[in-house]
Amino acid sequence: MKFFYANGTCALGIHILLEETGAAYEPHRLDFAKQEQKSPGYLAINPKGKVPLFQFDDGSTLSEFQALATWLHLTHPDKRLLPADPLAAARAYELMDYTVGTVHSLGFSRISRPQNFSPAPESHEAVKAAGLATFEQGMAWLGSKASAEGFAVGDFSLADAALFYVEFWMAERLKKPLPGHLANHYARMKDRPSVQKVLKIHGFA
Ligand SMILES: N[C@@H](CCC(=O)N[C@@H](CS)C(=O)NCC(=O)O)C(=O)O
Missing domain, CATH: 3.40.30.10 (Glutaredoxin)
Incomplete structure (x- = not known):
């Protein structure tokens, strides 16, 4: 593949x-x-x-x-990349879908590619500002919902991989502090060998 x-x-x-x-x-x-x-x-x-x-x-x-x-x-x-408990598994999807569909696609994408949202260059600063507001509100919600200890919904799951990439963007590209439980989550993720290996492949370690 x-x-x-x-x-x-x-x-x-x-x-x-x-x-x-x-x-x-x-x-x-x-x-x-x-x-x-x-x-x-x-x-x-x-x-x-x-x-x-x-x-x-x-x-x-x-x-x-x-x-x-x-x-x-x-x-x-x-x-076991999803919890066996149905509600916990659904919560992993809740976090993952909100990350990809809202925080990324309606938030960060507006900041990084305003031209995809409006062809008029004079509107790009306003598009970016709207994107930043959506991104920060979304990250705050994720930071309040992610588990305080362990990973997003307890053990490592699919949701953690989604949270990690928006955390990476906020910390490394926007240089902003991660809200709520996301700061600890990001640190825990960076301890994982898989994350260390992938960051190196992507040229960030
Ligand atoms: N909904 C898609 C989003 C994928 C996406 O937006 N990928 C971005 C990189 S983060 C991309 O390839 N952008 C290229 C472009 O917009 O030219 C998914 O879930 O995979």
Whole structure:
């Protein structure tokens, strides 16, 4: 299976889950500075022009963070990447979906790519400000919901990989303090060998 990613993106989270599961994968790094995600060759594989993406040996592809994470969980049940308790498992999805769908897609994306939200350059500062407000409110909610001890919903789960990439953006790209329980969560994540390995691959260690 091929894994398409770009350094420091949301693909960090899926990369961590790949390492946690021990799944066999062939890494394919795209250089966003060169707009490789919009190259004809990549668009032929993924017309969305986004990462993360899995391409299986039969040529078929799978995209979207939660879909990739769920597939990794279901194909590696021994790794227990979701709690057995139904409500705790649903809470992991609650955190993961809010992270990807709101904090990332409606918050950070506005800050990092305002041109995707408005073609008018004069509106970009306002788009970024709206994105920052959504991002910070979302992070505060995540910081109040994540478990004070251990990981997001107790033991390490899919949700932790999602929380980690937005924590990384807030701490390393926006240089802002992580709210609530996220500061401790981020530190615990950086103790994991999978996270250390992936940060090194992405050029951040
Ligand atoms: N909903 C998608 C979001 C993927 C996404 O936004 N990826 C970003 C990197 S964090 C990307 O590839 N952006 C490329 C671009 O916008 O040109 C998912 O869950 O995987």
